[in-house]
Amino acid sequence: MTESCIKQSRRRWVLPLLASSLLMPAALCAADANTAADAVVIALGTQGGPQPNPYRAQPAHALQVNGVTYLVDAGNGVARQLAAADIAVEGVKKIFISHNHDDHNADLGTLMGLSWSLNNRDDFDVFGPAGTQEVVDGFLESYSVNAAIRSEDSPLPRFGSFEGDIEVHNIGDAPAAKVIYKDKNVVVSAVENCHYHHDEPIKRAHGEEKSYAFRFETATRTVVFSGDTGPCQSLVEFTKGADLLVHEVMSSELMADNIRSHGLMAALPDFLMDKLMTKSAQYHTVPEEVGKLAKAAGVGEVVLTHVMPGRKSDPDSAYIDGVSLHYTGKVVVAQDLGRY
Numbered sequence: 505m506t507e508s509c510i511k512q513s514r515r516r517w518v519l520p521l522l523a524s525s526l527l528m529p530a531a532l533c534a535a536d537a538n539t540a541a542d543a544v545v546i547a548l549g550t551q552g553g554p555q556p557n558p559y560r561a562q563p564a565h566a567l568q569v570n571g572v573t574y575l576v577d578a579g580n581g582v583a584r585q586l587a588a589a590d591i592a593v594e595g596v597k598k599i600f601i602s603h604n605h606d607d608h609n610a611d612l613g614t615l616m617g618l619s620w621s622l623n624n625r626d627d628f629d630v631f632g633p634a635g636t637q638e639v640v641d642g643f644l645e646s647y648s649v650n651a652a653i654r655s656e657d658s659p660l661p662r663f664g665s666f667e668g669d670i671e672v673h674n675i676g677d678a679p680a681a682k683v684i685y686k687d688k689n690v691v692v693s694a695v696e697n698c699h700y701h702h703d704e705p706i707k708r709a710h711g712e713e714k715s716y717a718f719r720f721e722t723a724t725r726t727v728v729f730s731g732d733t734g735p736c737q738s739l740v741e742f743t744k745g746a747d748l749l750v751h752e753v754m755s756s757e758l759m760a761d762n763i764r765s766h767g768l769m770a771a772l773p774d775f776l777m778d779k780l781m782t783k784s785a786q787y788h789t790v791p792e793e794v795g796k797l798a799k800a801a802g803v804g805e806v807v808l809t810h811v812m813p814g815r816k817s818d819p820d821s822a823y824i825d826g827v828s829l830h831y832t833g834k835v836v837v838a839q840d841l842g843r844y
Contacts, residue, residue, distance in 0.1 A: 629670075754785070
């Protein structure tokens with residue numbers, strides 16, 4: 505672990521391990537499905553925003569390197585999506601939260617709980633903005649009821665105790681790229697993106713809330729995840745030379761159509777809709793801006809995710825064509841469980 509990554513705290517549970525956990529399906533105890541040396545991105549959730557979508561799960565992406573899984577964000581449904589992707593849930597031990605909006609961290613608690621229930625004895629690390637400690641503490645508190653019930657209410661014999669550690673690492677200030685984690689498979693860097701930069705900084709006792717992009721460098725491939733962001737000059741240098749850029753995308757035209765399809769919003773005057781879309785394009789990225797970034801950074805391939813509005817009826821061309829106005833490389837719209 506690098507010194508630049510600040511360890512915030514360790515929460516320790518010493519709780520009996522239920523014999524019932526030994527009866528979990530064998531599939532959950534198998535190694536991760538992908539054991540190739542090449543770094544592979546699995547899009548677990550590609551929806552943009554917290555609204556439920558039967559076609560796309562909320563934001564989460566796995567990067568697998570040599571059979572080890574690194575998770576970027578943990579939106580609602582991520583545990584089920586991991587299972588659907590044939591990735592062992594208990595093998596997910598390194599989680600990188602880009603920012604603390606609920607569509608990106610809602611199921612962090614589920615993964616924390618499963619790390620105990622499925623007998624994950626190794627350290628469980630969460631990397632994120634300053635508020636991540638609060639989020640983790642809240643999930644631990646809510647999970648304590650479940651842990652007590654499972655510990656005390658089983659007729660099966662107990663097999664010793666289980667100690668689960670959760671380490672929260674506050675990434676902190678990152679106006680330029682900084683290494684936040686490394687192991688034998690990856691070197692992970694973070695930089696502040698431009699999701700919050702148009703608002704008054706959100707400050708609490710623990711510090712200012714941030715939003716990050718992540719860069720994973722492996723022996724064979726470099727992958728950058730933009731996180732939620734508007735157009736952002738700091739991402740050009742951060743993304744340079746990446747083999748794969750996984751970037752959010754928003755179609756203003758489709759978003760306006762989607763908003764107008766819901767109840768009272770159908771009567772929203774054009775001038776207010778234009779104002780709303782202009783504001784949204786500061787926090788999120790329209791296709792043309794993704795294309796400009798990809799060209800300037802010289803990336804090898806672009807995968808569009810956090811798709812807004814992300815309806816099944818929307819053609820991929822509505823997102824790809826704008827990117828291709830500026831970038832001549834391969835561009836695809838991510839689909840849930842797609843591998844890239």
